[in-house]
Every structure is written in C-alpha cells, then in structure tokens.
Amino acid sequence: MRVIAINQHCYGRHLPLLTAMFRLRRKVFKERLDWSVAVSGDLELDVYDTLTPVYLVVVTDSHDVIGCVRFLPTTGPTMLAETFPCLLAGQPAPQSPTLIESSRFCVDTDRAAELATNGLRRATIVLFAGMIEWARVAGAEAIVTVTDLRLERILKRAGWPLKRIGTPQRIGDTIAIAGFLASSEQALSEIYHNGDLTGPVLLDPRSTLMAA
C-alpha cells in the first residue's frame, strides 16, 4: 500500500488513478451530503476540482485506489471560506501560505478491509501519514479541514487530534466541524507509531513539486 501525490502537471500521466479516484468519491459521497457536486455516470467532481488541487490517492499493490484526499492552498478559494463559513464561529477564514486545506477525505470501506493494530483501517492510517508527509514537503505547518464527528473520532484514535475552530453544526445529514491538524514531525511519528508504519508512505514526494 502506497500513497501517490497527483498534482496538476501529472493529471494526464495518472489519468487512470484520477478516474478511479473520482469513481471512489462518487461511491462514497453519493447521497451522503447534499452538496452542489456534479456527477456523470459513476464519477463525481465539484467546483473546487477546477482549482488544480493536489490529490493524494492510496493505491494497493494491485493498483486499486482505496482512499483519497484533496489539497488546496488557503491563499485561494477554500471550502471553509466559500462553502462552510458557518463553521468559522464568526472568525475570518484562516489563510496562509503555510496552511493547506484538505477535503474529500475518503476510504473505500468495502475494499480496505485490512486493519492496523489500533482497530482502524490500515488505509486510513496510511492516508493520514501521507497527508502529513505531503504537507511537510509542501512547506505547510498545518492542515485546515472541514470534517464530521465520525472522522474526528477516528483522527483522535489515530493520535492525530483535530484542533477545533468553533462548534459542530448540523449540515444536511452530518454534524460538521472545522479544525486544524498539525503537520509536525511529532504528529508524523505519532501516526507511524500508532499505525505500525515503519517509514514514509508517500511515493517519490519530491517529484510532485516539479514539472511533469
């Protein structure tokens, strides 16, 4: 199991992974949250996908995509600022060159059966580790995210607690919450330790910062 970062310059090279990711997102987010997403057949995209995000995908040894997340810089439009300002409790949306926003975090629970020692899915832990690794490569000091109480509990169990901004709010069928996730060396070693990971999970991170 590996994590691959896909930036705008390798969307073409990773076309099959990209398509598999949009397919997984459709499967996971379909009918879960009534967001203004666009779907076609079994794929899902939303307006934030037009902002050339970096995607991380969890790929199995048999090349299946079983997890993904999307990163956007907070210096441009973000989901928290544009779509969920209600979660900010009146504060301005956090913006900084050293802060990135993650969204569309998901793991394919049907195919990611393997569990890590703490009872969480291994793919979940691997993706958490990949997120911190990538944030560090990208020079981000923290990740800001909109998530729900269920994932907040999973983050806590993985040893990567969310530092809340504001209070949880009901949005559609979910209780949403915004917060910060540390991308410190300490946070990373905590995840490695709790997930029984021996080292980096992100494949060739330097190459994702350079041109295709």
Next chain:
Amino acid sequence: MRRVELSFQEFTDAIQTAADEAALERVAARISQRLCFRWFAYLSFSDGEPTLISSYPTSWTRRYFANGYEQIDPVVLRAKRDKKLFAWSGTEPEKPMSRKQRHFFDEAAEFGIRTGVTVPIRGGFDRIAAFTFATEEHGEALDRLINESADILQLVGLYFHTHALARLTQKSLRPSPLLSQRERQCLAWSARGKTMEEIANIIGISPRTVVFHLDNARRKLDASSLAQCVATATRLGLLP
C-alpha cells in the same frame, strides 16, 4: 505518456486557464479533435433555460434554437433520462422516432452531424447538462474509442461542465483576463523550466506560435525578458 493521456494533460492545463466562454469553446474543440471528433456541443439547462457552448456551425445552432429542437432532440431527451455515457446515430436510432425527430436528424446530417457520443451530467445547483462529441461517420474507429476511452470522454465532459459552471457563474473563482489562455499556458510551462521546443510539443502547436504567445505576454506585462515576464505573472498570481 500515451496519446490520450497527453491530450488529457493538455486539456486540463488549458481549461483552467480559460477565462471566458470563447476560450472554453476553443479548449473543448481542441480536445474533441484530438480524440477524433469533428465537433463538440455542451448544452446545459438551468431552470429549464438552455445554454450552449459548441463548435457546431452557427447556421446549425441558430436553426436548432429557432425551431426549438432542444425540446425534441432525441440525444438531449436521452441525456436527461440516462445517467451513463451513450453513443448515438441519426441514421440508426436506438428507438423509433417521430416524424419531427427524423426530420431533425436529416437536417443535422446536412451539416455533417450524423453520429456521436454524449455524456449526461447531473450538475450542482439543479442543473442538467450534456456534453456531446459529434462527427460525420460512424465507423470502427469510433466504436474502438468508445470501448477503450469511455472514461476519458466522461471525464472531459464532467471537467468541462464544472469549469464552465465555475467560470461563468461564480465570479470569485474566475481567473484574471489580463493574459490570454494560451499566453498563460505557455508562460506556466516556461515557469517550470520548459524550452520553447518542449512547450510546443506539450501543447501541440508550433515553436513559432509559442514564441508568438510568449512575446505577447511579455508586451502585456511590460517585461523586457522572459524571466521577468514569468516573475511578474507569478507575482500577480496569473499562473496556475
């Protein structure tokens, strides 16, 4: 990279620098041709009102709306009903057509529009849209493309829809119109250390045209060298 993957890369590079409807149209026309289709047509309905961006002859699109064909067009009706991508042919329809519909396909055929593939889209904000790749002849090459590349056709349609929505309806997500789409595309690659030759290869235009776009960008940003131009464009946040 395979040809189709290169085409997709060029498409995603180009579409995110497309600032207006005309630029979106050029980008979609290019990817359609690279995928061996003569035309594309993106028809979107919001509150029942149609919006069209297409590379069809304007004499055809004018006639289409003047006659209210969007209400009887079997391709549009099917796109509103179906969720999956489908191939269609005016000469071999999937089900019996009314006389009006037969007449409609006959007229389309006069413009050479005989067959194609349509990607139905359920958009955000209650929109329904269809992205159609169309061409003159149904042949084995088309069947093969649909079998092997259905994913990319679907992704192109969905990407186009999402970008059109973001550009044309959401002001905050619009890029700056100061530089043209091609100018920003060439500059963006130049900023990543590509030579003129390499950029020409990546985008699929001649090196001379690359020089032309870069010169224009340089003039617009009042830069005396390409390096200065890239620096200015980056500082102004014009590059992806």
